Amino acid sequence: MGKKESSLKQLVLSLTLITCIAAIALTVIYSMTKVPIALSQQKKKTDAISLVLKGFKGETKETKVLLDGDKDSVIIYFAYQNDSLFGAAVETYTDKAFDGTFSIMVGFDAVGNIIETEVLQANETPGLGDKIDKKKSDFPLQFKGKNPKDFNLLVKKDGGEVDAITAATISSRAFCDAIQRASNAFLKIKENGNEQN
């Protein structure tokens, strides 16, 4: 051991060598885990779809919608049963969350009533904002069966009808924002679709 004087050539050579080995190792691991990662993400999505569309079995049709003034599009999974619209699962998001953004899946029936909600990805504060998950609190249950057309999707503090989570008004507002976005997208496509048919 001890200090070695190395020429520039040696420095470049050894760093290149290590980088190459690292690249090869990562390639191998990446190709090994690529399929399981895709599968687990796919499974998470299909699980969420079947959870929010209670009673529906079968394939869904995917449509992407970008609403005016939004940065990102939402994905609507239309569910048809015997050629009639059963409802749709909408993968929606909010950028008003306490932690920036979170995404949820909302299920609507054919007329736009909320069937169920499911949190897909959220980093809200544990013990506070994470109560948007129905495993943690009853907060999301109040949306069941409500139609955003005649249910004011604002927390009571803002003059709406939603009971906010104690000490997590921002997360509650964000949750409403996400549902509103989902509902808007769903209605927009549904009405357009009807006109085209």
Add this chain to the structure above:
Amino acid sequence: MEMSKIKILTNGFIKENPTLVLVLGTCPSLAVTTSIFNALGMGAATTFVLIMSNMLISMLKSVIPDKIRIPCYILVIATFVTIVDLIIQAYVPALSSSLGVFIPLIVVNCIVLGRAEAFAGKNSVFDSTLDGIGMGIGFTLAIFIIAFFRELLGSGALFGQNIIPFDGILIFVLAPGAFIVFGFTIAVVKWLQKTK
């Protein structure tokens, strides 16, 4: 096993505990300790990276020129962290979604680079592996203790199971609570070392 080998292994448990005595890697220690599940996942991931990077860096120490040892260490560490990240995403998606950005951030965890520089770059492969195991266990132990109290006081739960029927003391869930528990844990360890 000789005494000195056991000493290398147990060094990281309490005497030179990376989190509680050396106070390294505080960012993950404070950020992921809201639940025991997260803390153990983080501990396991960091331990794996520590062992593997210590082992490899110690093997490569005669090949790596002194002048560029830090970039080489970072490269080795980053490779292992990416491997861990991919494996967790593939096989433990629940953990990956709750630890989020903190897994990739193990790259800059000073415990890992600290051990590479202070230990693995100067000692044999076997000793470095032992050191990695010891430090990893020490880190896991420390964040387990912090997470234990934060989850218990903050949400009245342990391992996600409610055991005390109350809503929890809010501050222990938030960052200030992490600092408070961290401070008290360090104090207790100091006191134990003094009285011993």
